[in-house]
C-alpha cells in the first residue's frame with residue numbers, strides 16, 4: 405500500500421486525539437469530573453449546528469486544553485507521532501498562538517512550547533519531516549478587532565522562522581466583509597520575508613481568492629469558492645497558485661463528495677494539493693481523503709500530481725523537497 409503523503413493544511417487544534425482531550429479537560433478543570441467520555445464525544449461530534457459560525461465554536465473544546473506549555477508541546481508531539489504512524493513523510497501543522505493565551509502565556513511562549521514539542525518529535529521520528537505555520541485570526545464581523553494580536557503573531561513568527569516555523573496564515577471565520585482590510589498584515593510579513601498562505605474562498609466569497617493572490621499569498625487555504633465565477637477561476641489557473649484543498653472538511657456534515665468542486669478545479673488546470681484540515685473533527689486522514697477522491701473518479705495519476713504539487717508548494721528548502729520527491733518515487737515505482 406502506498407502511504408507516503410504530504411499534508412500542507414492541517415490544524416493542530418482540529419487534529420487532537422479526542423480521548424486525550426477528554427482526559428485533559430478533566431485534569432485542567434474544563435469539564436466536570438462526572439462527565440463521561442460518551443457525553444464528551446457526543447458534544448465534540450454534535451451536528452446540530454445551523455451556521456458555520458456555530459460550527460466554529462467547536463474549536464473552543466481543543467483550545468481549552470491547549471493553554472499550558474506542556475500541553476501545547478504534547479499536542480504537537482502526539483500529532484507528529486500519529487502522522488509518522490500513518491506513513492506520512494511531511495506535514496505543515498498550523499495553529500494560532502493568540503488562541504492559547506487564556507492562562508497567561510504570551511504568543512512567544514506558545515510558539516516556543518510548540519517548537520519544543522516539534523523538536524522532541526523530530527528526534528523520535530526522523531523520517532517524518534514537520535514544520536509549523538503560525539495563524540493570524542479572522543474574528544468574523546470586524547477585521548480590526550484583533551489587529552494588535554495579529555501583528556504580534558507576525559513578530560513572533562519572525563523570531564521562530566527557520567527554527568521550526570516556516571510560514572504565516574490567516575485563519576478563522578471568513579466573513580463576507582472587506583477582505584482587503586487584512587492587507588497591512590501581509591505587507592508586514594513581506595517586509596520580514598515571511599512566506600504566507602491565506603484561508604480564502606472557503607466559506608467566504610470566491611473573490612477573496614483573487615484578493616489573496618493580490619495580497620501576495622504563496623498558497624491559498626481551500627480557495628474552492630473560486631469556481632463561483634469563471635473569471636476568478638481563470639485568475640487562479642493563470643497564477644498557478646497552489647490551492648490547499650480539504651474535501652471532507654468542505655463537505656461538512658452531509659459529506660456529499662460528488663458535489664465538491666475538486667474535479668472542476670483539476671480539469672481547469674488548477675494546481676491542487678490534497679489535505680485534511682482537521683483530522684479529529686472531520687474524522688479523516690490523508691489516506692481516507694485519497695480513497696474518497698478515488699470514489700468520485702479522481703484518477704491515480706491526478707492524485708500523484710496533487711502530491712507532487714504539494715512538494716513544490718511546501719514551505720521547506722530545496723534539499724528537503726528533493727528528499728521528499730525521492731521517497732515518493734521509491735513508493736510509486
Ligand SMILES: [Zn+2]
Nearest residue numbers: 415603625681
Ligand atoms: Zn483551515
